[in-house]
Amino acid sequence: MTVAQMPEMPIVLKGDVGEGVHLLGCRYPRGTHHDAHIHRQAQLVFAASGTMQVTTPKGRWLVPPGRAVWVPARLEHAIGVLADIEMRTLYFESDWLTRHDHTLDTEFVVRVSPLLREAILALFERERAIERESLLLRLIMLELHQAEDPTTFIPLPREPRCRAAADLVLAAPMVNHDIADLARQVGTSTRTLSRLFASETHLSFKAWCQRARIASAIERWALDPHRSIKQTAAEMGYNSFPAFCHAFRQVTGKTPKEFVGER
Secondary structure, three states: OOOOOOOOOOOOEEHHHHHHHHEEEEEEEOEEEEEEEEOOOOEEEEEEEEEEEEEOOOOOEEOOOEEEEOOOOOOOOEEEEEEEEEEEEEEEHHHHHHHHOOOOOEEEEEEHHHHHHHHHHHOOOOOOOHHHHHHHHHHHHHHHOOOOHHHHHEEOOOHHHHHHOOOOOOOHOOOOHHHHHHHHHHOOOOHHHHHHHHHHOOHHHHHHHHHHHHHHHHHHHOOOOOOOOOHHHHOOOOOOOOHHHHHHHHHHHHHHHHHHHOO
């Protein structure tokens, strides 16, 4: 597979860290889309600024500011840039991961702590020192193991009828979708569609819709950092601000104010 629709962008920095780790820093404007492709290396993709959306066979990962995504080697994925982005990517050869006893073989999003952010950015500094780079890489990998954050992940079903229903919800996540209406639109029964959502996404239909709605709210903040929490709650169709806060905490484990404060 190859990357399609990838415009030529200024490369901020390109280089290697010892044997087996490569660096690439690029800028991409909003609207850039990297079609489904694979890399022979695993990669940690960090948006120093801006927002992207990463789609894998499992589902869709929203990566707003303060997050990064780990993509294992040879995993098919697509990337869409939702807001002008400064991307910093670390590519890890399989041999390097094996030598250092790292077996991160599934994709996930991580919350980038101030420590992890500075460690990643330090690797891209012009002045290089082998011992320092080795310590920075060790720190980055240690942080990855305890920073996984699934709150912006939307599992996507593969079964055609269930996927069609999911796409209808994602096209208008602020709407209170009725599963019976969706079932009729995709040509199945309410009971079957409910069973498919549970088996395909490991979430009930109601919980899946709530996750999609909260992810859409987070995306709105990423695209417009000045949008207020109350405005977002109204835009997402919640009857009250407390109802939005309750739903947000159910999905993310945080209040909207706490989540926004991490950006």
